[in-house]
Amino acid sequence: MTFVITQGCCDDASCIAVCPVQCIRPRPGDPDFTTAEQLYIDPATCIDCGACMDECPVSAIYSEWDLPEEFSDFLQINADYFATNPIEESSPADPVRRTLPADRPELSVAIVGTGPAGCYAAAELSDIKGVTVSLFDRLPTPFGLVRAGVAPDHANTKQITKRFNGLFSRPNVNAFLNVEVGQDVTIDELLQHHHAVIWSAGASDDRKLGIEGESLAGSVSAREFVAWYNGHPDFADQEYDLSGKRVVVIGNGNVALDVARVLAQPVEALAKTEAADHAIDALRESSVEEVVVTARRGPEFAAYTTGEMIGLHHVDGVRVAVVEDEVASAVRDVPRVAKVLGPALEAAGAGEERSVTFRFGLTPSKINGNGAVQSVTFQHADGSLEEIEAGLVVRAIGYRGQEVEGLPFDEQAGVIPNVAGSVCDPETGESVAGIYCSGWIKRGATGIIGTNKADSAETVDSLLRDFGAGRLPTPEYDVAHLATLVLDRCPDLVDAEGWQRIDQAERKAGRRARRPRAKLVTVDELLAASRAG
Numbered sequence: 001m002t003f004v005i006t007q008g009c010c011d012d013a014s015c016i017a018v019c020p021v022q023c024i025r026p027r028p029g030d031p032d033f034t035t036a037e038q039l040y041i042d043p044a045t046c047i048d049c050g051a052c053m054d055e056c057p058v059s060a061i062y063s064e065w066d067l068p069e070e071f072s073d074f075l076q077i078n079a080d081y082f083a084t085n086p087i088e089e090s091s092p093a094d095p096v097r098r099t100l101p102a103d104r105p106e107l108s109v110a111i112v113g114t115g116p117a118g119c120y121a122a123a124e125l126s127d128i129k130g131v132t133v134s135l136f137d138r139l140p141t142p143f144g145l146v147r148a149g150v151a152p153d154h155a156n157t158k159q160i161t162k163r164f165n166g167l168f169s170r171p172n173v174n175a176f177l178n179v180e181v182g183q184d185v186t187i188d189e190l191l192q193h194h195h196a197v198i199w200s201a202g203a204s205d206d207r208k209l210g211i212e213g214e215s216l217a218g219s220v221s222a223r224e225f226v227a228w229y230n231g232h233p234d235f236a237d238q239e240y241d242l243s244g245k246r247v248v249v250i251g252n253g254n255v256a257l258d259v260a261r262v263l264a265q266p267v268e269a270l271a272k273t274e275a276a277d278h279a280i281d282a283l284r285e286s287s288v289e290e291v292v293v294t295a296r297r298g299p300e301f302a303a304y305t306t307g308e309m310i311g312l313h314h315v316d317g318v319r320v321a322v323v324e325d326e327v328a329s330a331v332r333d334v335p336r337v338a339k340v341l342g343p344a345l346e347a348a349g350a351g352e353e354r355s356v357t358f359r360f361g362l363t364p365s366k367i368n369g370n371g372a373v374q375s376v377t378f379q380h381a382d383g384s385l386e387e388i389e390a391g392l393v394v395r396a397i398g399y400r401g402q403e404v405e406g407l408p409f410d411e412q413a414g415v416i417p418n419v420a421g422s423v424c425d426p427e428t429g430e431s432v433a434g435i436y437c438s439g440w441i442k443r444g445a446t447g448i449i450g451t452n453k454a455d456s457a458e459t460v461d462s463l464l465r466d467f468g469a470g471r472l473p474t475p476e477y478d479v480a481h482l483a484t485l486v487l488d489r490c491p492d493l494v495d496a497e498g499w500q501r502i503d504q505a506e507r508k509a510g511r512r513a514r515r516p517r518a519k520l521v522t523v524d525e526l527l528a529a530s531r532a533g
Helices: 014-018 051-055 073-084 116-126 144-148 160-169 187-193 222-229 254-264 277-284 306-313 324-333 335-346 451-468 479-489 496-512 523-531
Strands: 003-005 061-063 107-112 131-137 173-177 196-199 219-221 246-250 290-294 318-322 354-359 363-368 375-379 385-389 392-395 422-424 431-437
Touching: 003 051, 003 073, 014 051, 051 061, 073 306, 107 116, 107 187, 116 131, 116 144, 116 160, 116 451, 131 187, 131 479, 144 160, 160 173, 160 496, 173 479, 173 496, 187 196, 187 431, 187 479, 196 451, 219 222, 222 254, 222 277, 222 392, 246 254, 246 385, 254 290, 254 306, 254 354, 306 318, 306 335, 318 324, 318 335, 324 335, 422 451, 431 451, 496 523
Parallel strands: 107 131, 107 196, 131 173, 196 431, 219 392, 246 290, 246 392, 290 354, 318 354
Antiparallel strands: 003 061, 363 375, 375 385, 422 431
């Protein structure tokens, strides 16, 4: 018997560390670790110990005997990886045991942003004796895109917050939520109270199509739409016109699939999740019958992962459709395409209430409408044009970092210039003393939740090397002084206990509704919950 890694793998490699026979690949440091869709278990090497399943923070690992039917394809997917990536026997790597220099036994670090990158960095640092960590977030809630970006029907993926939540009870971690760095407190002030600052605030902007009509009403970014149905306070009052029968999604990565699935699946399925109530109400009144997901290139270049596409085929009440001429040759010649789109060809004509149609070889050239979206004009490779009517267009072409006042910024790449997480001046190449970065603002908007673990570890290693070499400035004040300063400026500061009260309130409301949680979606509601009791 073997164990199987399935859809929802977070890729944080915690399972690799506990595997006694090292049958899980790729590992951090392997050439394809940052590009592989997920991790895989070699069925020929697995000894059926179950350590990986116990360790997995998102419940993505199953025994082959208990593998749910919708994940049955993953047994072969795991085996197939090793057909082209034969395993070499090795022992588990020795765990990294970091310590501070004997002559500098105390280190304080401020981390801006409490998404996966910030939380992984905080976990790495707070495990070290003598380190104090201050976590900052401009929202009253932590966890960034795990809370506001992961699709609500991916409940297992959201379980990673259980691991992150433990950070807030550590005695050497201080939480400063509902505090905006740059407005309520400056980066320079953080450096006055810490040896270093790690900027992990993610990518809060969008890539642009650069075509006519992109700014029409009804043309929205996937970042905004996803934040809306996940209950992000900045987007809770948004309204989207779902009265049309068709929505066009431009882009075909996992976020595009999330948007399509949320729009197409029966709303009662979504009502059992932690989707925002306002989104559930709006989707209940939706007239959408078809979501068209478009890609510039052919299906062999599709950006979605195999697991996410396979999962879409198992959504009740939704038919996956394709245009035969656009996929037939790739289905015949490319095994991955055959696996994920072959079923759509075979099921052509099967009736469901709603459908998700995948189109390929379509380059958007114009969004049409008189004040609001009515259609999108696409260009085929042969130069011919095709117009697809739609009442809503969701642009899912990627997130992008935004410039931070006081920090260098690479406008073209949308990242903070850095070397292994150490922020540097792009003109001189010299490091900016005490400033580091991790996550999407460091490497660009690529990878999944667990990708941030290795990314943040690299940044922490750079910071510790600089600290050991005496290159970090000594803070003028301690963290207690900072807490007084911040509280004076931000009386609505939410600390660890305040977040715990919010979390408990949402979970309690969720239990009453038989849901994982019922989210509070305005800052006023969140602050009220943080003060309750």
